[in-house]
Amino acid sequence: MNKKRTMPGIISTAILCFIFWMIITGQIVAVFTGGASLQSIVIGLIVSILVGWFSSLFLINDSPFYLWMPARLVNLIGYIFITLPVAIFKANVDVAKRALSPHPKINPGIVKIPVDVSSDYGMALVADSITLTPGTVTMDIVEENGQTYYYVHWIDVETTDPAEAGEIIKGTFERKVKGIWG
């Protein structure tokens, strides 16, 4: 862990926390309709700066404005609202069929698949997407000779070849995430 607290990281984390505070306490509506309480906003500001200093190591640590580019933002929104729900729905129908069929046909195993995404955020996003789709759960991430591997528990092992299994499990996710975090 050789991460350092940077000023832009702290500020952007604090701004994120402050926006959440305003939404959850309902002050963001009160600002426009009048009747916002100054006390509540000042407390929110102080707490957000403290939390930002404390947690910027884990949330935003390098180049906070990385996502602030239209192409990446559009890709991220498309990923969250189109790619992911479609994949989740397909996987759900598949697992539901297995659960409700008279003879549950399952074929479990743990496969090791290579992943080409290199940044921390990208790896976390791909691993989370794999786990979100029922039928596959990421168990561990390791790095061997510069290549990242995931261990994935798969409910129906169709093939034991790493590249082919990787294509079935995370082919679409990986291609989309490369357009966001590379």
Added chain:
Amino acid sequence: MRIVIDILIFMGVFFAFAGTVGMIRFPDTFNRIHASGMITTMGIIGVIVGGILYCAFYLGDGAMVVKLVIMLVFYLITGPISSHAIMKGSYKHGVKPEKEMVIDQYGEDMVMEEEE
């Protein structure tokens, strides 16, 4: 709009039901986690999106919509992390799969590391 809301909520309840049945019928811990993943994804998405549309179009309650959206976001962030943690923890603890795994590269690699 009412029909869309009903379909969404019914879909959520159906997948939650399928997940519960799967949790009972699948043989061991690892496969049961897959069934519970079905409840925390499609069950939650269906019911909460239906609830959002209901609050927005029938109750006109903006604060409730915001709270439901935040609930959905945090559910989808924390759900996979907990299933990952349970899966890895139970594997490392030595829970034996009841149905023989087709392939277990994680176990093979752990054995290799110990020998080295």
